[in-house]
Amino acid sequence: MSVKSTMLTLLVGLLFIKCTERKYSETIYQKPEIVKEAPSTFLSPEESMETFYLPEGYRVELVASEPMIDEPVAIAWDGSGRMYVAEMNTYMQDVDGTGTNRSISKIRLLEDLDGDGKMDKSTIFIDSLLLPRMILPLENELIVNETYSYDLWSYKDTDNDGVADKKERVYYNPNPRGGNLEHQQSGLVWNLDNWVYTTYNPMRFKFKKGKVIVDSLDNMPSGQWGLTQDEMGIMYYSAAGSENPAYGFQQAAVYGDYNPKGRLSEGFVEPWPIVGTPDVQGGPKRLREDGTLNHFTGVAGQEIFLGHRLPPSTYGDLFIPEPVGRLIRRAKVRVEDGKKVLYNAYDQAEFMASTDLNFRPVQAKTGPDGALYIVDMYRGIIQESNWTRKGSKIRPHILRKDLDKNIGRGRIYRIVHEQIEPDGRPDLAGKSASELIEFLGHPNGWYRMTAQKLIVLKDDQTVVPVLKSLALDNTSFFDRIFNGDKDFGIERVHALWTLEGLGVVDKTLLLQKLKDEDPRVRITAIRLGETFLRSGGSDFIPHLKPLVADTSIEVVNQLALSLRYSRSEAATDLLSEIDSKYQQNEIVAHSVMESLKKDDSRLEQLKLRIAKRSLGDKRSILGGYDTYKQLCITCHGPDLKGVTPENGLAIAPPLLGSPRVTGDPDKLSKILLNGLIGPIDGQEYGIMTSYKSNDDQWITDVLNYIRAMNDADAFNKKVVRNARIETEDREDFWTLEELATE
Structure with missing residues (x-):
């Protein structure tokens, strides 16, 4: 047979395979009849799994449950596929949260010894913790953060018995973390850009050669419980406090928080539970006539699924656990003229829903086996004690349903598809840097990110030439023929970022990658080129000019974002050219506007605003500004005008122009000390929680900041101290009517 005939036969065979690719049903389940007042009885894992509803072809498998785990809140895997589980063992053990702050919580290490996907061995890796909330496995250590602290601790198991025996603080902040x-x-997400991100705190971390580098960021998204990234490192945040299921995902977090209107499609904020949900903090206004939750409220632990062992249509989808609604939303991420817009994958239905009132999904994760994992805290009360106090709307429902009795359990599941077998256990931990390179192109994002992380941590410079070659051209003719399903573009993206993690940003290589056929690679080359834009030289900018006419609007937008780092006139001219060409595009126009500001920021504006104040007042106001960005911005907004969700119902009152802010500091202090409930200026909002657990200076600083933004005088912490003494026996929230008589 001739070479020509052989090639023709190969091509015909490949075409046949392509045409016979398996198709998967997306048929949603038939909803059960809604039971408005369902029982809250504890069910066994097997019984609870019978209450789950998923689309056709999907099923849930049990990975671990009590007594192997107890009150799980977060999971992570090391390179060998061992699972670390953070447990909040003291969380809401009764309706008042008694004993919550005891340091008896744990992190467990689970192992699947026979490779069947179910954990067989549970070891207490760390004990005596105060509500551990963040875990990040590195090469041979686990990084941990506990509640009420900014500190990061490294734990190592030096004798391989599954128990940590070496502890070292790798990041220290002497200030306690305020708030409930x-x-x-x-x-603690290791991002594609090799920085580690968290919610709330305007900073990021880099683990480099045994040291932790800290970088502060201005106006980055805040978020609450849950943080995830897509294949290009774009982070997705959520905030239960502001009932916001997803935000901050239009651009990389380093460029600031940007949330254009319409990013959530019409009706997206409406969840569709299949059981009555009476234990809702918002009370009757948050329930439909059938007793089900009518708006996202407890969103937590979202995940962009980057696995490869579910139907391909799930790749890149955002899965959002809603523990109050006992469900998990599957959101399709669509790019519409440069704007990312989220859509519910199903019409008035959810990807996963349960009729078990104790089903409390708090985290979703892409697993090493390519499946989707769900952490179910499996308990009665999900809200923290600030929202279950006497006088709250939810407390009576908790007590009458005996939800306060349901504690001390927990389950971890994986969602698989009946037509796709999950992969086995990974084996990356013992591999060298050169051996890990092949996994940078793995179809499972967990493998790609884990391989990149481990190569960077090993800091083996001998792999640099191989990575450069991979980034330059990884698609030979035979690669395309025999690996037709492989994503070569994302492999080049990871090769470039891995080089960056090793300290290698090669200008010659980047100039070639600006012309790469894959827009994701061009975007990566632009971002990495920021190194040369920051250095002050303008010789890189002419090579960027052709990208103004790029066929991908996302490439153009990245160019507009990155040019802010150059102070040169050439960069300004290029931004003006982009503005002229794309002024009708909402996303690009915003990026241009922000980049043209260059030196402008709220902090700089604040410093100018308070320039004539005393040094002590300045310190207090700037300290309050930092706290406000971390804690208050979610509900009250960056401009103090209040956050208004897509449904138009404000979550918290505006602080700008508020007579309570500019008025009596004593009454203002009492609001922060004990919280506030009831109508404000004729409008109902959520409960303003108590911040009594924070010290007098912390409260003073926050209040001085919001007063400064109203051009009101600062005050001394003695005002807060006196208010605290005066109200030390008070347990209830304030109402404005009560405060008026004070």
Whole structure:
């Protein structure tokens, strides 16, 4: 047979395979009849799984349950596929949260010894913790953060018995973390850009050669419980406090928080539970006539699924656990003229829903086996004690349903598809840097990110030439023929970022990659080129000019974002050219506007605003500004005008122009000390929680910041101290009517 005939036969065979690719049903389940007042009885894992509803072809498998785990909140895998599980063992053990702050919580290490996907061995890796909330496995250590602290600790198991025996603090902040335990950071996500991100805190971390580098960011998204990234490193945040299921995903977090209107499609914020949900913090206004939740409220632990062992249509979808609604939303991420817009994958239905009132999904994760994992805290109460106090709308429902009795359990599931077998256990931990390179092109994002992380941590410079070659051209003719389903573009993206993690940003290579056939690679080359834009030289900018006419609007937008780092006139001219060409495009126009500001920021504006104040007042106001960005911005907004979700119902009152802010500091202090409930200026909002657990200076600083933004005088912490003494026996929230008589 001639070479020509052989090639023709190969091509015909490949075409046949392509035409016979398996198709998967997307048929949603038939909803059960809604039971408005379902029982809250504890069910066994097997019984609870019978209450789950999923689309046709999907099924849930049990990975671990009590007594192997107890009150799980977060999971992560090391390179060998061992699963670390963070447990909040003291969380809401009764309706008042008694004993919450005891340091008896744990992190467990689970192992699947026979490779069947179900955990066989549970070891207490770390104990005596205060509500651990963030875990990140590195090469041979686990990074951990506990509640009420900014500190990061490294734990190592030096004798391989499954128990940590070496502890070292790798990041220290002497200030305690304020706020209740729901208003704390989460995440520790190793991003594509080799920085580690968390929610709330305007900073990021880099683990480099045994040291931790800290970088502060201005106006990055805040978020609450849950943080995830897509294949290009774009982070997705959520905030239960502001009932916001997803935000911050239009651009990389380093460029700031940007949330254009319409990013959530019409009706997206409406969840569709299949059981009555009476235990809703918002009360009757948050329930439909059938007793089901009518708006996202407890969103937590979202995940962009980057696995490869579910139907291909799930790749890149955002899965959002809603523990109050006992469901998980599957959102399609569509790019419409440069804007990312989220759509519910199903019409008035959810990807996963349960009739079990104790089903409390708090995290979703892409697993090493390519499946989707779900962490179910499996308990009665999900809200923290600030929202279950006497006088709250939810407390009576908790007590009458005996939800406060349902504690001390937990389950971890994986969602698989009946037509696709999950992969086995990974084996990356013992591999060298050169051996890990092949996994940068793996179809499972978990493998790609884990391989990149491990190569960077090993800091083996001998792999640099191989990575450069991979980034330059990884698609030979035979690669395209025999690996037709492989995503070569994303492999080049990871090769470039891995080089960056090793300290290699090669200008010659980047100039070639600006012309790469894959827009994701061109975007990566632009971002990495920011190194040369920051250096002050303008010789890189002429090579960027052709990208103004790029066929991908996302490439153009990245160019507009990155040019802010150059102070040169050439960069300004290029931004003006982009503005002229794309002024009708909402996303690009915004990026141009922000980049043209260059030196402008809220912090700089604030410094100018308070320039004539005393040094002590300045310190207090700037300290309050930092806290406000971390804690208050979710509900009150960056401009203090209040956050208004897509449904138009404001979550919290505006602080700008508020007579309570500019008025009596004593009454203002009492609001922060004990919280506020009831109508404000004729409008109902959510409960303003108590911040009594924070010290007098912390409260003073926050209040001085919001007063400064109203051009009101600062005050001394003695005002807060006196208000605290005066109200030390008070347990209830304030109402404005009560405060008026004070």
